Amino acid sequence: SAVISQKPSRDICQRGTSLTIQCQVDSQVTMMFWYRQQPGQSLTLIATANQGSEATYESGFVIDKFPISRPNLTFSTLTVSNMSPEDSSIYLCSVDGLAGRSSYNEQFFGPGTRLTVL
Amino acid sequence: GQQLNQSPQSMFIQEGEDVSMNCTSSSIFNTWLWYKQDPGEGPVLLIALYKAGELTSNGRLTAQFGITRKDSFLNISASIPSDVGIYFCAGQPSQGGSEKLVFGKGMKLTVNP
Numbered sequence: 458s459a460v461i462s463q464k465p466s467r468d469i470c471q472r473g474t475s476l477t478i479q480c481q482v483d484s485q486v487t488m489m490f491w492y493r494q495q496p497g498q499s500l501t502l503i504a505t506a507n508q509g510s511e512a513t514y515e516s517g518f519v520i521d522k523f524p525i526s527r528p529n530l531t532f533s534t535l536t537v538s539n540m541s542p543e544d545s546s547i548y549l550c551s552v553d554g555l556a557g558r559s560s561y562n563e564q565f566f567g568p569g570t571r572l573t574v575l
Numbered sequence: 576g577q578q579l580n581q582s583p584q585s586m587f588i589q590e591g592e593d594v595s596m597n598c599t600s601s602s603i604f605n606t607w608l609w610y611k612q613d614p615g616e617g618p619v620l621l622i623a624l625y626k627a628g629e630l631t632s633n634g635r636l637t638a639q640f641g642i643t644r645k646d647s648f649l650n651i652s653a654s655i656p657s658d659v660g661i662y663f664c665a666g667q668p669s670q671g672g673s674e675k676l677v678f679g680k681g682m683k684l685t686v687n688p
Contacts, residue, residue: 461617490675499663500618500678549617562606562667564676566617 459484459552461567469573470540477536478570480550485530487554490564491523494547503548506533540574547571581664581679588654589687596682597648598664606667607640607647608676613660621662622649644669654686 460483470476480489489506503523504512512525527533537544551564581598588594598607606625610618622633624640624647631638638649647666651658664679 499680502675505675551617562676563608563620563623564665565620566610569615569617571615 459486459565461550461552461565463548463550463567463570465570466568467571467573469575471575472541474540475536475538476540476572477534478548478550478572480533480535480567482531482552486552487530488552488564489527489533490551490553491525491533491535492549492551492566494549494569496546500549503535506535506550537572540572542574545572545574579664579666579677579679581682583682584680585683585685587685587687590654590656592654594651594654594658594684595648596662596664597646598666598679599646600666600677601645603644603669604666604677605644605669607638608665609636609638609647609649610663610665611660612663612681618663651684654684656686656688659684659686 462481464479468476491503492500493503494500502515503518504514504525506512506525506527508527508530522538524536547569549569550567553564579598579600586594608623609621611621612618621636622631622638627640627644628642629640635652640647661681661683663681665676667676
């Protein structure tokens with residue numbers, strides 16, 4: 458599996474501000490994803506981060522609210538814009554398609570970023 | 576869209592007991608994955624299943640990919656206190672042609688020493 462790190466691990470933010478979360482992988486990966494996990498809930502896919510092109514967003518999520526960058530095969534950022542208390546969640550990045558592995562679908566997750574919006 | 580029904584939602588067991596959980600879907604899946612999430616951590620992949628009927632073990636964990644490709648189960652034998660956590664099933668739908676996963680709602684396991 459890959460070693461995936463996220464920064465920050467947690468943050469408390471004021472309403473109306475924005476926070477950028479970073480995801481770094483120790484090896485090149487084909488796919489990177491961003492998920493949201495609201496308290497006590499399951500994981501919901503926000504978007505697929507595409508290297509060198511715009512992210513692919515799931516229904517209910519838009520680029521203006523959750524801009525995503527993926528400048529290379531090991532790094533991605535998710536920004537939560539104009540935050541409100543409803544954005545309080547854990548945000549997780551995951552990766553699939555590790556370089557050198559067969560194309561089985563095995564997503565590995567980062568440790569998550571716990572966001573609280575006041 | 577595709578949904579996974581995971582049951583039970585929670586279990587309280589004594590140390591040493593076995594526990595079983597399952598996931599079902601109304602549509603066919605190509606891949607089934609089982610994850611465990613500890614508080615404050617990201618989900619950790621336990622077992623991955625790729626073929627209908629496949630039975631795979633990882634230590635005290637055993638999981639199977641249902642023959643119909645619409646269900647999977649996970650068994651934990653001889654539970655220990657560190658098995659406590661939330662277990663999620665996840666699957667890759669056969670339709671859509673992407674690598675996206677659909678997750679179950681999770682099962683919270685409590686193990687009493």
